[in-house]
Amino acid sequence: MINQERLVEEFVNLVKIDSPSGHEKEIAQYLKDKLTSLGLQVYEDDAGGKVGASAGNIIATLPGNSNGPMLLFSAHMDTVEPGRNINPVTKDGIIYSEGETVLGADDKAGIAAILEAVRIVKENDIKHGGLEVVFTIWEEGGLKGSKALDYSRIKSKMGYVLDSDGAPGTIITTAPAQNSIVAAIKGKAAHAGQCPENGINAIQVASRAISKMKLGRIDEETTANIGIIRGGKATNIVPDNTYLEGEARSLSLEKLEAQTNHMCQILQQEADAAGAEIEINVQKEYHTINLKEDDRVVKIAVEAARSLGLNPVLTSTGGGSDANIFNGKGIACANLGIAMNKVHTTEEFIKIDDLCKMALYVAEIIKTANK
Ligand SMILES: [Zn+2]
Numbered sequence: 539m540i541n542q543e544r545l546v547e548e549f550v551n552l553v554k555i556d557s558p559s560g561h562e563k564e565i566a567q568y569l570k571d572k573l574t575s576l577g578l579q580v581y582e583d584d585a586g587g588k589v590g591a592s593a594g595n596i597i598a599t600l601p602g603n604s605n606g607p608m609l610l611f612s613a614h615m616d617t618v619e620p621g622r623n624i625n626p627v628t629k630d631g632i633i634y635s636e637g638e639t640v641l642g643a644d645d646k647a648g649i650a651a652i653l654e655a656v657r658i659v660k661e662n663d664i665k666h667g668g669l670e671v672v673f674t675i676w677e678e679g680g681l682k683g684s685k686a687l688d689y690s691r692i693k694s695k696m697g698y699v700l701d702s703d704g705a706p707g708t709i710i711t712t713a714p715a716q717n718s719i720v721a722a723i724k725g726k727a728a729h730a731g732q733c734p735e736n737g738i739n740a741i742q743v744a745s746r747a748i749s750k751m752k753l754g755r756i757d758e759e760t761t762a763n764i765g766i767i768r769g770g771k772a773t774n775i776v777p778d779n780t781y782l783e784g785e786a787r788s789l790s791l792e793k794l795e796a797q798t799n800h801m802c803q804i805l806q807q808e809a810d811a812a813g814a815e816i817e818i819n820v821q822k823e824y825h826t827i828n829l830k831e832d833d834r835v836v837k838i839a840v841e842a843a844r845s846l847g848l849n850p851v852l853t854s855t856g857g858g859s860d861a862n863i864f865n866g867k868g869i870a871c872a873n874l875g876i877a878m879n880k881v882h883t884t885e886e887f888i889k890i891d892d893l894c895k896m897a898l899y900v901a902e903i904i905k906t907a908n909k
């Protein structure tokens with residue numbers, strides 16, 4: 539069913555198009571043409587303007603030829619740096635970059651697998667419900683594209699993001715939600731030698747607060763961290779400004795709320811006690827993925843893996859992906875392992891065999907959903 543040569547050629551074409559986050563115009567145009575020629579209705583949303591990228595998200599629709607559920611398949615178009623002038627090389631059935639850049643299998647292996655699956659479905663007249671293909675911009679460093687996606691265009695209630703490591707058959711069903719916490723403490727400057735009693739030491743306020751915070755692993759579902767602290771100008775000045783950035787993650791939204799409140803309250807309390815001012819900003823970064831074994835989206839993925847002889851593994855991740863955002867928008871969405879390796883490094887690679895398995899797996903999921 540699969541055309542390996544065509545799939546590899548597509549993958550190589552994709553990684554050769556530069557698409558660092560925010561600069562997706564060229565690859566978006568390439569994919570719009572590709573999807574149109576495959577017979578999909580293609581739409582580019584206005585997310586590019588909203589987030590300052592050169593292109594929007596691509597939403598392409600293939601009407602169903604059967605009554606099966608509508609399915610969404612998604613991958614992101616952007617890559618991390620160094621990711622320009624990528625020159626893929628193949629050795630013993632494995633595709634690498636030449637070594638100066640990433641390969642960009644994250645996430646162009648996902649894109650290539652989805653495109654090949656659509657071709658397989660069409661060529662083999664596989665019965666399918668409606669398909670929505672979503673290629674997002676700016677996933678790396680903030681999930682900006684999926685956050686700004688035009689959801690009024692999306693009809694699917696379930697789907698799959700192809701953007702995880704792990705062998706084909708790996709199904710990410712749980713992932714934490716994350717809040718970011720940014721605090722600016724404003725104390726009062728004074729000469730540290732002549733009149734320290736006139737100052738309010740913003741670094742000390744921050745350090746008191748941090749020392750009282752529960753951080754690290756809070757429980758098996760929850761973590762928290764203060765990752766950035768900046769402040770002060772000179773040893774002879776009582777520092778009047780300190781800036782903190784932290785985060786909390788949890789598989790439970792309630793626990794996330796509780797941990798976030800805990801961190802904010804202690805910051806506020808220590809600022810008040812010292813007579814300092816504080817501005818605290820909490821941003822909800824992304825929602826959880828919290829799928830159950832008997833959710834339809836999971837059952838379909840498991841059954842499809844089995845019928846291909848892949849080993850279905852339900853697992854969790856500590857990170858965030860577009861799948862988190864989609865779940866937050868009410869689309870039950872699993873993240874699938876696409877066997878990309880050493881991502882975000884210049885040693886990134888993918889096996890051609892795995893690339894083929896992924897394309898077949900997507901086609902099999904489409905087939906299974908329609909049973
Ligand atoms: Zn990715």
